Amino acid sequence: MSEMTSPVIKEVTALIEPILDEMEIELVDIEYLSEQGRWILRIYVDESGGITLDDCARVSREIGDLIEVKDIFDQGYVLEVSSPGLNRRLKKEKDFERAVGKNIKIRMATPLEGQQNFRGSLQSFQDGILCLSVKDDLILLPYGDVEKANLVYDFEN
Numbered sequence: 001m002s003e004m005t006s007p008v009i010k011e012v013t014a015l016i017e018p019i020l021d022e023m024e025i026e027l028v029d030i031e032y033l034s035e036q037g038r039w040i041l042r043i044y045v046d047e048s049g050g051i052t053l054d055d056c057a058r059v060s061r062e063i064g065d066l067i068e069v070k071d072i073f074d075q076g077y078v079l080e081v082s083s084p085g086l087n088r089r090l091k092k093e094k095d096f097e098r099a100v101g102k103n104i105k106i107r108m109a110t111p112l113e114g115q116q117n118f119r120g121s122l123q124s125f126q127d128g129i130l131c132l133s134v135k136d137d138l139i140l141l142p143y144g145d146v147e148k149a150n151l152v153y154d155f156e157n
Contacts, residue, residue, distance in 0.1 A: 008032050011072050016063045028084045039077035044084045056081040086153035096125040109147040
């Protein structure tokens with residue numbers, strides 16, 4: 001994937017991933033951004049049977065103090081621990097492997113035949129190639145050129 005990761009996100013990831021592994025909770029994503037004049041460290045976690053609000057609170061307690069002790073941040077921030085939700089972000093190879101058979105949307109870093117955004121059913125993911133079914137076509141997209149990808153949950157009427 002061609003996304004840049006900030007030094008803060010790298011440091012937080014290295015710090016909390018072992019703790020989450022020990023808790024048998026998966027680190028899905030980390031965002032560090034400014035919203036409405038305040039800095040937010042948003043950590044998305046999941047568990048094999050799904051993540052609960054109590055799980056998020058437990059993760060927040062476990063990692064919150066550790067992050068504070070390491071003094072990573074130059075300014076104040078708010079820590080949010082959340083589930084990835086229905087339209088979860090796909091970043092790691094294992095995310096794409098789990099998404100086979102599901103609807104996804106992808107934005108490529110480099111346009112493919114003039115198109116940068118794709119939406120369809122992920123048919124397979126092998127050897128670094130995503131095979132996406134879009135309408136009646138199969139499109140092959142290189143994993144290394146994916147800028148952003150998400151599951152798409154379509155609510156049926």
